[in-house]
Amino acid sequence: MSALLAELIAQAEAEGASLSVLRGIAEEAGETAAARALARLGLADGGAAKDMAELRELLAAWRDAKRSALKAVLAWVTHMLTACLLVGLAVKLGFSGWVK
Template identity: 50%
Template sequence: MMSDSTMLIQLTAQAEAHGADLLTLRALIEEACELGAARALRSLGLEDDRARKDLDEMRELLSAWREAKGAAGRALIGWLVRCALVLLVVGVAVKFGLGGITLP
């Protein structure tokens, strides 16, 4: 089997020898794109068979993180609202002099 870089070299030579017709140029561009994409994946460490599984797991983790962050934000807002309501009730109680009432 021919490597990507060998195919690219052969297509470049063919384009030079034949005056680079449209079909040859398209094939050259396609091979160059595939070679560049393979290099990019290799530089990121994503060229092996586990890469798809790794990306799926990363997406799941990111989704869980976003959900947890949203839930934490909603919980914080809920606690702040509750605290504000408690302070409001205590303020009203103090205003009307209900602070001295004892429960039986």
């Protein structure tokens, strides 16, 4: 509970309001605000849970694809650097005559 809400409840209780009624009002206000926020986001219908599950699966697949692509690029760069190193060593050690 926020400090402002707690202060308002304490003030209303001091003025004679029942604490249980005030807590009920605060809870109902919170649920109403949450329902309004979900409606504004377009998540108030019955299919919203399924939509969110599908979006999470899609996001997980995107992250997996991104991770796989990064690993593939790093492997390719590593292979290229290793090949360049081996060619450089071959030239340095005089193995270029074997190619002719």
